[in-house]
Amino acid sequence: VSRHYVLASRALFGTGEKRVLKAVRNVDFDIYQSENFGIVGESGCGKSTLMRLLTALEKPDTGAITFEGTDIFAQNAAGLRAYRRKLQLVLQDPFNSLPPRSAIGAIIGEPLIIHGLASSGKAMRARVLEVMGEVGLPKELYEELPSTLTASQRQRVNVGRALILEPKVILMDETLSALGQTEQGQLLDLFERLQIQHNLTYIYISHDIAMVRRVCARVAVMYLGEVVELAHNERLFFDPGHPYSKALLSAAPTLEERRYNAADCLLEGEPPSPINLPVGCAFASRCPKAFDRCRVESPVLQDRGGIDRAACHLLDIVPATPQEIPA
Ligand code: SF4
Ligand code: MG
Numbered sequence: 488v489s490r491h492y493v494l495a496s497r498a499l500f501g502t503g504e505k506r507v508l509k510a511v512r513n514v515d516f517d518i519y520q521s522e523n524f525g526i527v528g529e530s531g532c533g534k535s536t537l538m539r540l541l542t543a544l545e546k547p548d549t550g551a552i553t554f555e556g557t558d559i560f561a562q563n564a565a566g567l568r569a570y571r572r573k574l575q576l577v578l579q580d581p582f583n584s585l586p587p588r589s590a591i592g593a594i595i596g597e598p599l600i601i602h603g604l605a606s607s608g609k610a611m612r613a614r615v616l617e618v619m620g621e622v623g624l625p626k627e628l629y630e631e632l633p634s635t636l637t638a639s640q641r642q643r644v645n646v647g648r649a650l651i652l653e654p655k656v657i658l659m660d661e662t663l664s665a666l667g668q669t670e671q672g673q674l675l676d677l678f679e680r681l682q683i684q685h686n687l688t689y690i691y692i693s694h695d696i697a698m699v700r701r702v703c704a705r706v707a708v709m710y711l712g713e714v715v716e717l718a719h720n721e722r723l724f725f726d727p728g729h730p731y732s733k734a735l736l737s738a739a740p741t742l743e744e745r746r747y748n749a750a751d752c753l754l755e756g757e758p759p760s761p762i763n764l765p766v767g768c769a770f771a772s773r774c775p776k777a778f779d780r781c782r783v784e785s786p787v788l789q790d791r792g793g794i795d796r797a798a799c800h801l802l803d804i805v806p807a808t809p810q811e812i813p814a
C-alpha cells in the first residue's frame with residue numbers, strides 16, 4: 488500500500504513590522520492516504536496559516552512539508568504545480584465563491600483550462616458532465632448560472648471543481664459551515680462515496696467539533712499556532728490529554744458521551760497575542776490546572792500511547808493510563 492503523508496514542522500513567519508509573528512510553530516504530523524484528518528481550534532489558532540502552508544501559498548521559514556516523500560518547496564515549478572493539482576481546497580461560503588456570470592459547466596471545467604489539461608470542447612464537456620454526475624448535480628444545470636442553485640448545490644460545484652483535477656487530497660476549510668444539518672449530512676455522505684471511489688484523503692479544518700467527531704479518524708488540536716494534542720478520534724473525545732482539548736470539547740453542545748467532567752474545563756478569557764507569546768505554556772493564562780512549572784517551561788508533545796500525543800506538564804504527574812474506550 489503506498490502511503491503519502493504531509494509533514495509540516497517548526498514553521499515561523501515574519502510580519503511586516505519586524506516583529507516575529509509565530510503564526511504556526513512546532514507543528515509536526517503525518518497524514519495518511521485515505522484518512523479523514525481533522526484540525527480544530529478557535530479562530531486565530533493558526534488553522535488558516537497551516538492551510539496556506541499545506542496549499543503551498545506560504546513557505547515555512549524553517550522545517551519542511553513533504554508530500555509522498557518529497558519536500559514540496561524543494562522541487563521545480565512544474566513539480567510544485569503538480570502538487571497544487573494533487574491537493575485541492577474547498578472553502579466555505581458557496582455564495583460568494585462562484586463567478587456570477589459563468590455557467591455551472593464552465594465553472595467546473597475551468598480548472599482544466601487553468602492547469603493546461605483541457606482537450607477538445609467536446610471531451611471537456613463530457614468530463615464536466617461526468618463530474619457533475621459524481622457530485623450529484625443534474626446535467627440540466629450545465630448552462631445555468633450560480634444564482635439559480637441552492638447553497639448545497641453551489642458547494643457541490645466547488646467540490647466538482649476540485650474533483651475534476653483528480654486530486655489525492657482535498658482540504659476542506661469550513662466547507663460545510665454555511666449549510667444546515669440535512670445538507671451537511673448529505674454532503675458528508677457524498678464525500679465518503681467519493682473518498683472510496685477515488686482513494687481520497689480529506690483534511691477537515693473546522694471549528695465544528697461535532698462534525699469532526701463524526702468524520703475524522705485523527706484530529707490535531709491547535710492552540711496559538713501549536714498542535715497541543717494529536718489523537719485518534721475515540722481517544723480525543725473520550726479521554727482528551729490536554730486541558731485545552733477538554734475545554735474545546737466542553738464548549739461543543741452536541742457531544743453527550745464525554746467521560747471527563749466538563750465543568751472542570753470551561754474556556755474563559757481570550758488567548759494571548761501571538762505577537763508576544765508568554766514564557767512557558769501558551770495556554771497557562773486560561774488553564775484551570777496551571778501550576779508554577781507551566782509559567783516557566785513550555786510543554787512538548789509527549790506520547791500517550793499509540794499515535795496519541797499531547798503537550799501538557801500534567802502528563803508527567805498523572806501517568807497516562809488510557810481509559811477503556813467503548814467500541
Ligand atoms: Fe495547563 Fe500547565 Fe498543562 Fe499548560 S502545561 S495545559 S498550563 S496544566
Ligand atoms: Mg484562522
